[in-house]
Amino acid sequence: MKFDAQDCILVGKYRLTPTIYDFRLKNAQLAEITKPGQFAHILIPGKTLRRPISVCDIEDDIIRIVFEIRGDGTRILSECEIGDKINIIAPLGKGFDIPQDKKIAFIGGGIGVPPMLYSAKRAGENSVVINGFRDKSAVILTEDFNKIGCRLIETTDNGTYGIHGFVTSPLEEIINDIDMICTCGPTPMLKNIYKIAKKHNKPCFVSLEQRMACGVGACLGCAVGIKRADGTVTYKHVCKDGPVFNAEEVAW
Amino acid sequence: MADLSVNIAGVEFSNPIIAASGTIGFGHEYGELYPLSVFGGISCKGTTLKERPGNPPPRIAETPMGMLNAVGLQNPGAEHFINVELPWLKKQNTVVIANAAGSTESDYCEITELLSDTDVDMIELNISCPNVKAGGAQFGTSPESVEKITSAVRRYCKKPLIIKLSPNVADIAAVAKAAESAGADAVSLINTLTGMRIDINTRRPIIRNITGGMSGPAVFPVAVRMVYQVKKAVKIPVIGLGGISTWQDAVEMMMAGADAIQIGTILFTDPYAPVKISEGLHGWLDTHDMKSVTELTASVITD
DSSP: OOOEEEEEEEEEEEESSSSEEEEEEEOHHHHHTOOTTOEEEEOOTTOSSOEEEEEEEEETTEEEEEEEOOSHHHHHHHTOOTTOEEEEEEEESBOOOOOTTSOEEEEEEGGGSHHHHHHHHHHGGGOEEEEEESSGGGOOOHHHHHHTTOEEEEEETTSSSSEESOTHHHHHHHGGGOSEEEEESOHHHHHHHHHHHHHTTOOEEEEOOOOOSSSSSSSOOSEEEEEOTTSOEEEEETTTTOBEEEGGGBOO | OOBOOEEETTEEESSSEEEOTTSSTTSTTGGGTSOGGGSSEEEOOOBOSSOBOOOOSOOEEEETTEEEEOOOOOBOOHHHIIIIIHHHHTTSSSEEEEEEOOSSHHHHHHHHHHHHTSSOSEEEEEOOOTTOSSSGGGGSSSHHHHHHHHHHHHTTOOSOEEEEOOSOSSOHHHHHHHHHHTTOSEEEEOOOEEEOOEETTTTEESSTTSOEEEESGGGHHHHHHHHHHHHHHOSSOEEEESSOOSHHHHHHHHHHTOSEEEEOTHHHHOTTHHHHHHHHHHHHHHHTTOSBGGGGTTOOOOO
């Protein structure tokens, strides 16, 4: 089985900030085959389209997702209660490939931070994590990252917590000590990280978002422009070819 | 258990549930979840002579009880379809319907001729895609243009020919009659309704193509009405689609006049929908002591 549509039981629900929720979904079969950087396509009661949400962590038979209320769909999801059944299609997409012999920088921006947890956990103490947030009230998952033994650097845009500024400044300071970058966050952040990676000749893998329908690669809705070897642009799809792409291939 | 098989233009389907073009690709993805034989047939992704890259993103927007899409016929081209996809699909124990698209009349004729010399079971002519600049729906918007393209393609088509109709017309029955008189073996309807959404914060359309095709439960009553009107107007088989989500919808669509149905958008909400619809149809027919699903077709009582 590569993926399946199955019910999970909501066994844990935490509010991390006024708009960010942490859900623990119990389903042993799907948890067992989920890899870092993959996502779950979540059925929202009353909605035609599911919502794609990256997996934050896997612990035994629990799939952990951390999501932000962005609109109607995520608001309805946030109103689910412990014991509720939530139907997900998972695991979907190609996640991060995490070589054990490489020193990797995992960089998350805002709601792009959660998928970095499971990924950095796989890399263990060899990893550096740089998480950037808007301000102190938006900071999430600090304790979780501290627990996995990575080096953790946190920034806020306005300096109310951690280093004042964007994730790119600490990245430039450590770039010579790492072998590759895995990142998820707003597109301008990803672009700037890619520029730094390119300048220093480091491989860079980015997790992208796009409005999505089927989630499995059938409908071709979630297109992303990808450069071909001959320089022309073709469209690949976030759900099946991604969400993780080599930044070098993305038509930014 | 009742007999779910139907015969459309001489082609035998094990059940009346067909996957709608553009929602299932060439079957690989949903084939991970169940054997594709849960479908009586599969209408493959719209295929053009040459590969098409499709429209720039975003291509998708949600709507109340539905969605918009403007994929723009992204497909790997006829050669790939014939050499790579078709041999695999032919082993899946389901009717394979090629969906042929193009920009000009000669494109449609050429791809139909190509597909006629393959193992596809039927050809569905896509003259109703609202998301491409040239071709697509421009051929499907009036009885005259439908008659012209259908007669032209008919000369090259050696397979049973389904004409897929656009709902974006004034008189759907007249369009269906035009297809029938020009030699269509069946019609399928409805393709998507042209729609638009705007992000009020950015003042920009959500879909980069500005407009997109609307599908999902919201369009179902429009589809039922059009299938009802078309069934009364033509003698050829009618394949009903547009927002079918449950077995009850399937029964309703057949009562309106459909000889077979297609399901599409519901796959995105519930990939197991074809299995549930099939079970539900069996249950309904048994409860009502009907021997065959064909008894449902056009059984609506209007007096």
